[in-house]
Amino acid sequence: MLHLVIAEAELEPVPEQIRDHPAVANYARRRGKRPGEVILDSTYHHAALKKLAEGERRGRPDILHICLLNALESIANKEGKLRVYVHTRNDEIIYIKAETRIPRNYNRFVGLMESLFKNHVVPRDLGLLRMEEGRLTELINEINPDGVFVMHEEGIHTKPVDFGKILASLERPAVIVGGFPHGDFRSKIPGKKVSIYRKSLMAWVVINEVLSGFEGWVV
Template sequence: MLHLILADSELETVPPEISSEKSIRWKAQRRGRKPTELILDSNYDHRIMRKLPDSERRGRPDIIHVCMLAALDSPLNREDLLKLYIHTRNDKIIDVASETRIPRSYNRFIGLIEQLFLTGEVPPEGPLLRLRDGTLRGIVEEINPEKAITFSSREQEFRRESLFDEVKKEDDVCIIVGGFPHGDFLSRVGELSDEIVRIYPEEFEALTAVTHAIHFYEDEFEVLKGSFNK
């Protein structure tokens, strides 16, 4: 099974230090929530976010949205060979059930994630998303994979044919992808990875890394071929 982790994801609720801003309070009132229950979103809050450290990379729930859509709709997930986790900059973990179908509407997705951060589980009956405290190291240790691989644009080029060396289909493999728009990991991925690889000379989006990670695994273990032979 492939365990895919979106690490250091820029997904968080509005920090207290900007929660009293007029536009934040107005949006909270309109949505029937407290300001600190809203999801920070640079699409709307970019001006106010200049007051925050690392403001240029924070507030990117859109990255998580598109990555989740792609991963959960993949043949690998449909064959029950994918486990997806979201790890955030504030060391929150979202455990994603394979049968989860998140809204394609971005605004509905934001509402869902706000509810998740508020209640810890959604939907209330038979939760498919669960929020808990936890570190990236903690997730990797829970998985205890046969091999842990991090995709990073700052490391050496890799050989496609050696990515899953000494790994069998029944083994647990972990691939870590950054859930942020640019820059480097905040977590110490080097201590958690058997291998850190660069799959393209230039930096690219998290969505591209996610789709390639899934495709590489599907191709290596002939997942699509196996699905037609059932």
């Protein structure tokens, strides 16, 4: 069973310090919600993000959306050989059941995430998505993997097919992929750094390549 963790995902409600910014207030009004109930999104809140620390990398739920679509629709997940988790920049952990189908429509996905932040579980009767406070290290300890690999452009270069063979040789490997647009992890991430290409790749491309390499050995 491969455990995939999308770490430091740039997913968060609009922070309190910019909730009165016109870009945020107008967006929330159009959505019929309070500013603190909407997800921070650089597409709509670009001007407000300039007032936040690390604003250049925040407000990117679109990255997580594409990553989750790819992972949950993968052959590995359909074959019951994958578990997917999300760790956010503010140390929330999202547990995702394998049968979850993420909305393909981005706006519906954002609405789902807003409900998750509000209710901590969606839908309430099925609990397909569940959010709890927790650090990445706590999640890794909970998974208790027999190998932890951090996808990083400065890691040891390994072809996807060879990396897949390594993952397939383990019982509970964990792969960590950054859920942010650029830069490095904000904190020290436990595990062996691995690179599958000479240049940086989008997070969802990394996930696709890792899962494809893994599937070649286990499916």
